[in-house]
Amino acid sequence: MNGIGRGYAGKFLEVDLSREKISELKFDEDTLRKYVGGRGLAVKILWDRLGSKWDEIDPLGPENILTILTGPLTGYYPGGRVCVSGKSPQSNGIVGSTVGGEFGIELKCSGWDGIIVTGRASSPVYIFIKDDKVEIRDASHIWGLDGKQTIKVLTKELRNELQSKYPRYGSWREPAILYIGPAGENRCRIAAVMAKWTHAAGYGGYGAVMGSKNLKAIAVKGTGPLPEVHNPIKTYLLMHEVYKACIKRDNMRRWGTGSAGYYVGYALSSEPVRNWQEEWHNEKSFGVDAFERRVWIKRYWGDFGCPTTCLKIAIVRSGPYAGAITDNPDYELQAYLGTNLGIFTPEENVYVASVIDDLGLCGINAGNVLGFAAELYQRGILTKEDLDGIDLKWGNAKAFAELARKIALREGIGDILAEGTFRAAIKIGEMKGADVMKYAVQVKGIAVGAHGIRSGLDYPTPIAYACSVQGGDHTSVARLPLSSHGSEVIRILLDSAVICIFNYFSEPSLFWKMYEAVTGWHETPETWSSENGLRILNIQRAALLLGGPDFTWNPKIHDDNPPRFYEPLPSGPHAGKQVDKTEVEKLKKEYYEAVGWDENGIPKSEILRKLGLESVDKVLDKVRKKFESKS
Amino acid sequence: MEVKSGIWIMRDYAKCSGCRLCEVMCSLYHEGKIWPEASRIRVFMLIPGVEFPHFCTQCEDYPCVNACPVKALSVDEETGAVIVDREKCTACGMCIEACPGKIPHIHPKDNYAVICDLCGGDPQCVKICQLGGWKALWIVPRSRVEKHCKLYARTPEEVAKELAINMYGKFGEELI
Numbered sequence: 001m002n003g004i005g006r007g008y009a010g011k012f013l014e015v016d017l018s019r020e021k022i023s024e025l026k027f028d029e030d031t032l033r034k035y036v037g038g039r040g041l042a043v044k045i046l047w048d049r050l051g052s053k054w055d056e057i058d059p060l061g062p063e064n065i066l067t068i069l070t071g072p073l074t075g076y077y078p079g080g081r082v083c084v085s086g087k088s089p090q091s092n093g094i095v096g097s098t099v100g101g102e103f104g105i106e107l108k109c110s111g112w113d114g115i116i117v118t119g120r121a122s123s124p125v126y127i128f129i130k131d132d133k134v135e136i137r138d139a140s141h142i143w144g145l146d147g148k149q150t151i152k153v154l155t156k157e158l159r160n161e162l163q164s165k166y167p168r169y170g171s172w173r174e175p176a177i178l179y180i181g182p183a184g185e186n187r188c189r190i191a192a193v194m195a196k197w198t199h200a201a202g203y204g205g206y207g208a209v210m211g212s213k214n215l216k217a218i219a220v221k222g223t224g225p226l227p228e229v230h231n232p233i234k235t236y237l238l239m240h241e242v243y244k245a246c247i248k249r250d251n252m253r254r255w256g257t258g259s260a261g262y263y264v265g266y267a268l269s270s271e272p273v274r275n276w277q278e279e280w281h282n283e284k285s286f287g288v289d290a291f292e293r294r295v296w297i298k299r300y301w302g303d304f305g306c307p308t309t310c311l312k313i314a315i316v317r318s319g320p321y322a323g324a325i326t327d328n329p330d331y332e333l334q335a336y337l338g339t340n341l342g343i344f345t346p347e348e349n350v351y352v353a354s355v356i357d358d359l360g361l362c363g364i365n366a367g368n369v370l371g372f373a374a375e376l377y378q379r380g381i382l383t384k385e386d387l388d389g390i391d392l393k394w395g396n397a398k399a400f401a402e403l404a405r406k407i408a409l410r411e412g413i414g415d416i417l418a419e420g421t422f423r424a425a426i427k428i429g430e431m432k433g434a435d436v437m438k439y440a441v442q443v444k445g446i447a448v449g450a451h452g453i454r455s456g457l458d459y460p461t462p463i464a465y466a467c468s469v470q471g472g473d474h475t476s477v478a479r480l481p482l483s484s485h486g487s488e489v490i491r492i493l494l495d496s497a498v499i500c501i502f503n504y505f506s507e508p509s510l511f512w513k514m515y516e517a518v519t520g521w522h523e524t525p526e527t528w529s530s531e532n533g534l535r536i537l538n539i540q541r542a543a544l545l546l547g548g549p550d551f552t553w554n555p556k557i558h559d560d561n562p563p564r565f566y567e568p569l570p571s572g573p574h575a576g577k578q579v580d581k582t583e584v585e586k587l588k589k590e591y592y593e594a595v596g597w598d599e600n601g602i603p604k605s606e607i608l609r610k611l612g613l614e615s616v617d618k619v620l621d622k623v624r625k626k627f628e629s630k631s
Numbered sequence: 632m633e634v635k636s637g638i639w640i641m642r643d644y645a646k647c648s649g650c651r652l653c654e655v656m657c658s659l660y661h662e663g664k665i666w667p668e669a670s671r672i673r674v675f676m677l678i679p680g681v682e683f684p685h686f687c688t689q690c691e692d693y694p695c696v697n698a699c700p701v702k703a704l705s706v707d708e709e710t711g712a713v714i715v716d717r718e719k720c721t722a723c724g725m726c727i728e729a730c731p732g733k734i735p736h737i738h739p740k741d742n743y744a745v746i747c748d749l750c751g752g753d754p755q756c757v758k759i760c761q762l763g764g765w766k767a768l769w770i771v772p773r774s775r776v777e778k779h780c781k782l783y784a785r786t787p788e789e790v791a792k793e794l795a796i797n798m799y800g801k802f803g804e805e806l807i
Contacts, residue, residue: 075665079650102651102676109667152806155677168724170736170744171685171787173668174677196679223739225658225666236659243652247763297798298680300648300765304667305655307763309648313680315799323802325680 002026003113007072007518008037009227013112013134015127017213018062018119022134025116033521033532037071037113038083039096040496040536045116046087046094047539051619055548059089059205060187060212062120068178068193068218069114070104071498072519075226076235077511078242079306079500080105082114082178084201086209089189090365090420090445092551093544095204095470096495100303101195103176103220104498110222121214124185128158128175129220139216143185146358147197148325150179150217158219172221179217180207181360183408187211188418190365190407190447194357198311198327199303202362203446203473205420230520238514245507246307252502253300256310259288261334261349269574270452272340274378274394275371276441276564279452280572283344291328291346301327308503314350321351321397329353329363332474335450336367341374342394355401359408366407368447369421370400373413375439381432388412421447423550438563442472444544444553449474454565455574459486462579463587466560469540475501478591482534483525489533489595490525496536535611537595538603542616545602545623554627555601559588600627637711637773638749639780640757642684644794646767649674649682653756653768660755661748668739671747672756677791678806681798684756684768685790687713687734687747690781695746698729704746711773712749720744732784 004010012025027041035044045067050057057063066086074080082104088095107114110131117127121136124143128135142150155174162172176195183191184207191207192200210216229235246252251259265271265281273281284290292299295314302309316324329337329349337356338349356363376382377392384391388406390399406414416427425440441448443465451458451474453465460477467478468488476495479487485508494504497515504511516522523532547553561579568578592599596607602624608617654670662669672686689711696704696713703719704726706712720743727735727744735744747754760768773780795803 105667148806151679159677168722168727168737170724170727171675171733173673173675173787196676198679223668225662225664225669228664232664239655243759243762253764298645298648300646300650301680302648302650304651305665306650307652309650309763309765313798315802317800325799325802 001029003029003032003072005228005230006032006520007076007227007229008032009108009111009113011112012114012116013129014116014118015134015136016119017117017121017125017136017215020136022136035536036493036496038069038098038496038498039085039492041069041114042067042083042085042096043094043536043539046085047543047616050087051615054543054546054619055552057087058549059087059092060208062213064209064212066117066206066209066213067114069498070108071496073497073499073514074104075108075305076229076239076518077497077499077514078246078503079302079308080304081498081500082107083495083498084193084206085204086206088204089208090205091471091544092445092547093469094540095446095473097193097201097204097206098495098498099178099193099195099201100199100500101176102304103178103195105226105304106176106220106222108222108226109224110220111224115218117213117215120212124214124216126154126215126217126219129218130162131223142216144182147179147181147194147360148358150181151177151197154217154219162221175219175221177217177219180210181358181408183360184208184211185216186408186410186418188361188407188410189420189423190362190369190418191360192362194360198357200362202364203470205362205365207360207362229518231517234517235514238510238517242503242506242510242514243307245510246503249308249506252310253308255288256312256328257331258291258312258328258334260331261338262287264331264335264451264458265339268457269455269569269572270458271335272371272441272450272452274342275340275375275439276452277375278571279454279569280574281339286334286338286344295346295350306500306503308506310502314346316347316350319347321347324351324354326350326354326357332450333363333367336364340367340371340450341400343397344395348397352397352400352404355404359404361404361408364449365420365447366404368441369407369417369424370403372421372424372439372441373403373417376428376436381434381436382428386413420445441562441564443468443562444471444558445551446471446473448472448562452565453561454569454577454579456577457574461587462561462584463591466584467588467591469537469544480591480594482529482594485525487529489529489537492533492536493523493528531611534595535613538608538611538613539616541597541603542620546619559601560584602627636709638752638770639689639711639773639776640749640754641769641771641776642783643767644683644790646765647674647683648765649676650763650765652759652763653684656755656759660750669745671745675787675791677787678795681791681795683790683794685732685734685787688732688780688783689713689773690784691777692781694729694731695726695735698725700725707748710749710752713746714748715744715746717741717743730784731781733786734784
């Protein structure tokens with residue numbers, strides 16, 4: 001019952017911050033079978049509670065719900081992640097945003113499958129979970145602290161507390177902590193929910209949601225075992241197979257995604273360079289060998305149970321950026337806080353990434369809006385005066401770091417840029433009386449991941465972002481066939497199970513076997529993508545189309561690429577290539593058909609009823625009527 | 632007490648990736664399930680990036696064994712490991728007090744002290760650490776290292792602080 005014996009602890013924690021009420025929640029097996037956990041279950045919870053009035057819900061109001069959910073495979077299939085969700089202040093839809101670390105493991109070991117946070121605390125608080133004991137506590141002493149300080153203070157005080165409450169236990173280990181930095185506190189729509197200094201649930205803007213609830217952090221220490229699984233022997237044998245498959249991946253282990261900062265630009269012509277004005281570069285100063293020689297001090301770093309350990313730790317020891325510490329940076333941040341800002345040295349890249357981490361900003365969304373602002377500066381649309389004297393020239397690392405700080409604190413122009421590229425483009429456009437949306441490289445309020453589609457050599461297809469239910473999110477892209485490993489519907493299961501995509505790709509077939517060994521439920525890419533996965537996708541689509549309250553998407557306009565992708569690539573071996581609009585329209589049509597959407601991109605009644613989503617169908621009438629009257 | 636042969640797990644903290652697969656393997660072997668808090672080897676992360684495994688060093692004078700008021704602790708003559716008799720152990724915590732590194736801890740569910748038993752001479756933590764190529768742990772004959780073993784019995788706080796400064800230099804001091 002309630003998933004017990006299938007990889008679930010069997011209960012969820014609900015914390016109502018307005019009423020300071022803590023309660024327990026259970027889901028029946030049918031719900032878990034269909035929605036699994038993580039992203040899928042978040043979609044179910046959000047829709048059930050907010051669906052009928054979705055367009056009126058302010059993502060930053062107390063009526064929004066923040067979910068932090070594990071899945072049945074968390075802790076079993078490496079590596080440990082949790083999925084953060086809610087109504088997104090970026091897309092106004094639902095984004096499943098996963099983050100690595102030990103939080104999910106500690107949570108399950110404390111007997112909880114997930115946390116649902118509602119309401120808003122009247123003053124800053126944090127939540128501390130020690131097994132079945134849950135407390136809402138004052139956080140005024142850590143409000144305002146950056147990431148590194150937040151972890152330092154909370155680790156110290158919570159260990160001291162455990163040590164004095166249970167003195168005979170021996171040495172207490174640190175609890176796992178999810179937290180927000182100043183960016184989340186100030187409700188920047190591009191703020192992330194953070195873990196371990198550098199780990200971020202970035203897409204979706206849930207740092208702002210946490211901040212809007214006055215929730216600075218959640219810390220958890222669980223002393224129990226991971227929950228029981230359906231077939232333990234098979235699970236443990238498969239775990240070994242996964243380890244072996246992961247350990248074989250020399251490239252991924254040795255360099256993580258940190259070799260891509262050079263490679264994706266040089267070899268694939270799909271890396272953002274100076275706000276996507278180019279996607280090719282041949283800057284050998286940005287080669288992975290340079291990162292390794294100059295800044296990496298730990299070659300293999302990983303989260304609980306991960307045999308790949310693709311992360312690395314980097315520090316700048318001397319020079320103007322001395323003291324900057326971050327991870328690799330990984331590819332996305334090498335691109336977005338490196339090449340996209342015209343930065344091509346490891347030291348400057350590590351420096352900007354460490355500033356972004358400490359502020360609790362999403363590196364992708366922040367790098368996107370910083371690049372956008374720099375292009376406006378390049379074109380003379382934003383002036384030094386607009387930027388409070390910051391000389392936002394390409395490659396000026398100090399200037400980008402200073403602007404990031406202003407964003408996190410919502411100072412001056414930072415207050416506008418904190419809204420994210422899409423909303424900033426509207427405001428700056430009005431301010432300057434110019435069309436600046438053409439420089440905004442985003443889809444449905446979400447920055448496009450650092451994988452361009454113009455060269456046709458990288459994995460995203462021409463409709464990858466345009467038709468995704470998570471906008472620009474490069475980890476969840478629209479792709480046919482729906483049962484392919486890279487399709488959004490399959491990614492929904494990975495984010496619901498909740499596991500790491502990179503480890504999935506070590507040997508995908510092992511995941512499906514492990515899913516059955518842990519849960520006892522049989523799924524294949526084909527069954528998942530034709531029923532349970534498709535159901536979750538369609539609810540996400542419905543929420544995205546309902547949107548609101550500040551903005552609602554029109555698929556005819558917004559199921560599309562950023563204008564920049566229709567400009568020809570100006571440089572590199574693939575110069576001249578661009579996305580073909582006719583091809584996009586053709587693929588869109590095929591995709592709509594495959595997922596059951598009508599010619600306006602709205603889920604059809606027929607598919608919704610087939611999937612048992614009558615309530616979604618009913619609410620979507622609102623959207624259908626709107627488009628009928630328009631056309 | 633004299634240990635006839637024995638092994639020792641050599642450790643290189645700088646190479647620890649923080650993956651905690653040693654805990655997974657240890658708890659599977661001893662508890663039949665994945666149970667990080669019941670693991671005989673525990674990875675501490677008092678500062679991110681500064682992960683290190685914390686587990687018994689088999690001091691040559693075995694202060695924990697000597698401190699046990701109910702003689703629940705003994706030394707395995709073959710391996711040199713400290714063996715806990717769960718029936719006798721009262722979880723009084725005297726062994727933890729006596730340990731210079733505060734290494735043992737009380738089992739999170741049952742009433743006895745948890746101490747590395749070297750898996751009877753075939754430590755699971757070492758196997759996975761070697762398989763994964765991190766090589767933070769490996770096996771050496773105890774006879775070669777005996778006089779150095781006890782040096783590694785340090786508290787997590789001591790180890791974390793020194794490793795942080797080693798890794799992050801003067802910036803490490805601000806992170807503790």
